[in-house]
Amino acid sequence: MRTYETIAQLRQALNPARRAGHRIGFVPTMGALHEGHWSLVSQARRSCDEVVVSIFVNPLQFGPGEDMGSYPQTLERDLDGCARHGCDRVFTPSPRQMYPDHTLTRVAVRRLGEPLCGQARKGHFEGVATVVCKLFNVVGPDAAFFGEKDFQQLVIIRRMAHDLNMPVEIVGCPTVREPDGLAVSSRNVHLDADQRSRATSIAAALGEAAEFASHGQREVPQLIAHVRERIAQAGPVQIEYVEVVDPETLEALEVIDQPARMCVAAKYGSVRLIDNMPLDVAGEA
Numbered sequence: 001m002r003t004y005e006t007i008a009q010l011r012q013a014l015n016p017a018r019r020a021g022h023r024i025g026f027v028p029t030m031g032a033l034h035e036g037h038w039s040l041v042s043q044a045r046r047s048c049d050e051v052v053v054s055i056f057v058n059p060l061q062f063g064p065g066e067d068m069g070s071y072p073q074t075l076e077r078d079l080d081g082c083a084r085h086g087c088d089r090v091f092t093p094s095p096r097q098m099y100p101d102h103t104l105t106r107v108a109v110r111r112l113g114e115p116l117c118g119q120a121r122k123g124h125f126e127g128v129a130t131v132v133c134k135l136f137n138v139v140g141p142d143a144a145f146f147g148e149k150d151f152q153q154l155v156i157i158r159r160m161a162h163d164l165n166m167p168v169e170i171v172g173c174p175t176v177r178e179p180d181g182l183a184v185s186s187r188n189v190h191l192d193a194d195q196r197s198r199a200t201s202i203a204a205a206l207g208e209a210a211e212f213a214s215h216g217q218r219e220v221p222q223l224i225a226h227v228r229e230r231i232a233q234a235g236p237v238q239i240e241y242v243e244v245v246d247p248e249t250l251e252a253l254e255v256i257d258q259p260a261r262m263c264v265a266a267k268y269g270s271v272r273l274i275d276n277m278p279l280d281v282a283g284e285a
């Protein structure tokens, strides 16, 4: 496995693979790598000839009130994990390498960045789309792998690639969960034991809502009320949103008569967690 700090070095290293017609798979990350990331790497490994991982904590996607400085930095461990999981190349650019001067260009996927997490994190998805677009331009992947846990991010990246005619397949990969259902996230380490135990109610509540929907409950307000109550019953929590949306447009639904996704954001102390699940009404796709 090789690591690269500059755009020029990585481009040069990937040229022979590209010329040979190899399929390049890309997993963009911000480091603090965990089982969720390794599942993306495994998926890339299975379907691509070269696997490239980037590790870059992107300043553009953090708001003024969000502490980018407290984002876990575990580079040595991450690189070790990348080697063990069969990555070929890891790109670890500095902020200066990615944003050498005062860049004026931003990629905004209109409308999709506004609901759900976009309400509390203004500008966040513009920062994500901009850095992912830049990373795609650097790596030139044939396929890029994103977790369904960050569902809104996945929908936005997919739409960006489609709208801007990017020649890359966007592959969504299932959320990896702890044995008790909690979605794996780099933020979980910040939960204390009590918060950690209460947070399992998010996945449990989503699972129950999915079960009710599969048995024919189509009324979204009822499903949302159940999920809110179930999460609140577990103890102190600040629920940011519980919504059921169209999985492509992210528009809120009132009745489930089409494919739907239930999305939740909740805070335990200062730790903000998100999760989501598909809702399929019996007999519907």
Ligand code: PAF
Binding pocket: 028, 029, 030, 056, 058, 061, 128, 131, 132, 150, 153
């Ligand atoms: O999901 C993440 O880790 C980040 O948002 C991403 C896609 C690497 C962009 O910085």
